[in-house]
Amino acid sequence: MSAQNPNPAGDPALDGPPDPEHDPRASYALEPEYVAALTARLVATSGTTAEVRSPLNDAPLAHIPQSTPRDVAEAFARARPAQVAWARTPVDVRAAMLLRLHDIVLDRQDEIVDLIVWENGKARKHAFDEPLHVALTARYYGRTASRHLGTRRVPGVFPVLTRAEISRVPKGVVGIISPWNYPFDLALIDGLAAIVAGNAVVTKPDAQTMLSALLGAELLEEAGFPKDIWQVVAGSGPEIGGAIIERADYVCFTGSTATGRVVAKACADRLIGSSLELGGKNPLLVLRDADLEKAAEGAVRASFSSSGQLCVSTERMFVADQVYDRFVERFVARTQAMTLGATLDWGNDMGTLISQAQLDTVVAHVEDAVAKGARVLTGGNHRPDLGPYYFEPTILEGVTPDMTCFGKETFGPVVSLYRFHDEADAVARANGGEYGLNASIYSQDGARARIIARHIKCGTVNINEAFGATFASLDTPMGGMRESGTGRRQGAEGVLRFTETQSVATQRVMPLGPQLGMSDELYAKVMTFNLRLLKKLGRA
CATH class of the missing domain: 1.20.5 (Single alpha-helices involved in coiled-coils or other helix-helix interfaces)
Structure with a gap:
């Protein structure tokens, strides 16, 4: 990828939105040949394109060819015969390709991270998490696929006379609809499990971040995967999402709870399976015995990584009375010390929101809370001097149930603080609402924290860590309870969901009759x- 960076040293004079006449950042551009090479991988024949603009400066980034429902049908038509042949490929051969992908992703991480920041606007250090997690996923399934997918002998009804075994058969062609908040990672990790299990994939990445997903498709081909087993289409969910569900043998969706319900209903009508990672209003508990410096550091990452546009980020923080004031002092100080910026460079602690729609939601939630009596301890402002959609990391106190941000997901850099005296009450409040994706607990008593964790209705719980401990431990399944979704990615569940269980029993000597x-x-x-x-x- 080639893009001119006129501010490699982070010159403060070049911070802020570009002035086309005076600011050389306005000349940022991806080489047309680079964009053309990526978009050539799309199944898209409509003749129309959609403009993508970078949230860093609202400058045009690329024009993406758009797919039609007929293109979706063509993608599945290509994928099906390829899948039949691919399913006959030994598991260890498929796994070896994942291990090659691991190295390729690490080798090309700078290019990947550049493209993520261009399209999404997150800080570079948070963009790095994406190739890191893809490499971890590729290595994990590359090393464990045979264990998860191999045929397993089980006891038959009669010893010796009955031989019974369980096989894992691929579903067929998996439809994946991935979001914009982790455009490289979430475009790939579910599909890696699907293809190592012997499936083909038809994927529709979010319209705002197509290039990161297309780069992932390129890297898969470089690792040796057959081209036709990974098909990419482009377009809005209402336009082509339904066409994917109509043809897929299984659907994997990451996005809002409202859309997840639509996907689940459509899959149920066809009697096909689905896995859904949906919304969250994730709690963090600071217990009275917590290490407050570690808790404050973790709280910053929990709340403001990727500008809070992370499914597992914290939006509600419950702090024990005994340490509340001391914790808040540290948390606010660390938040105010963050380096803010929307650039390609290392050194920013938080990047920008991705779009005007996200900014509008965050502004509305904060303004509503303040108007109804909440206090802003730090932040609370739109910062157009840093980027068109930039909003400061914001800590609120005094949030009450009548405020929008109390129970609704903000999906931005906004967190609300609440005191608690009784830990049972803190757990009950953390379980309030309908979501149950991720939680964090800070305590120096790990055994007690793990007992408390079992009472929290979330699919993942991190102790003395924001979200990375479960996210990066690939043997731990990851997903939501209640309205945060169904199914799990990672671990054995993450690959077995893409298979059918087939039981085969051989009867010897005497029949069962x-x-x-x-x-x-x-x-x-x-x-x-x-x-x-x-x-x-x-x-x-």
Whole structure:
């Protein structure tokens, strides 16, 4: 990728939105040949394009060819025969390609991170999390696919006479609809599990971040995966999302709860499975024995990583009375010390929101809270001097149930603080609402924190960490409870969801029925005797 960076040293004079006549940042551009090479991977014949603008400066970034429902049908038509051949490829061969992908992603991380920042606007250090997590995922399934997917012997009804085994058969062609907030990571990680399980994939990345997803498709081909098993289409959800669900054998969706309900209903109508990672209003608990410096540092990452546009980021913080004032002092100070900016460079602690729509939501939530009596401890302002959609990291106090941000997901750099005295009350309040995606607990008593964690209705709980401990531990399944979704990515569940369970049993010597002229009554008595004997022998 080639893009001219006129401010490699981070010159403050060049901070802020570009002036086309005076600011050389206005000449930022991706090379047309680079964009053309990526978009050539799309199945898109409509003849129309959609403009993508960078949230860094609202400058045009690319024009993406758009797909039609007919293109979606063509993508599935290409994927199906490819999947049949791919399913016959030994698992260890598929896994070896994932291990090659691991190295390729790490080798090309600078290019990947550049493109993520261009399209999404997050700070570079947060963009780096994406190739890191893709590499971790590729290595994990590259090393464990045979264990998860291999045929497994199980006890038959009669020892020796009955051989029983369980196989994992690929679903077929998996439809993946991925979001803009982690445009490289979430465009790939679910699909990596799907293809190592023997499936093909048709994916529709979000319209705002197509290039990051298309770069991922390029890297898959470079790693040796057959081209036709990974098809990419472009367009809005209402335009082509339904066409994907109509043809897929399984659907994986990451996005809002409202859209997730639509996807779930459409899949149910076709009697196909789905996994859905949806919204969250994630709590963080600071217990009275917490290390307050560690808790404050973690709270900054929990709340403001990727500008709060992270499904597992914290929006509600419950702090024990005994340490509340001391914690808040540290948390506010660390937040105020953050380096803010919307550039490609390292050094920013928080980047920008992605769009005007996200900015409008964040502004509306903060203004509503303030108008109804909430206090802004720090932040609370739109910063157009840093970027068109930039909003400061914001800490609110005194948020009440009548305020929009109390229960609705903000999906921005806004967190609300609440005191608690009784830990049981804190858990009950953390479980309030309908979401249940991620939670964090800070305590120096790990055993007690783990007991508390089991009472929190969230799919992942991190102790003395914001979200990274579960996110980066690939053996731990990740997903939501309640309205935060269904199904899990990562771990065994993350790959087995893309398979059908097939049981095969071979009966030897004697059939499971009367034989040699045996009467039905005698057969029943013989079977009863055998069942009692097997129980005495400890058989399951």
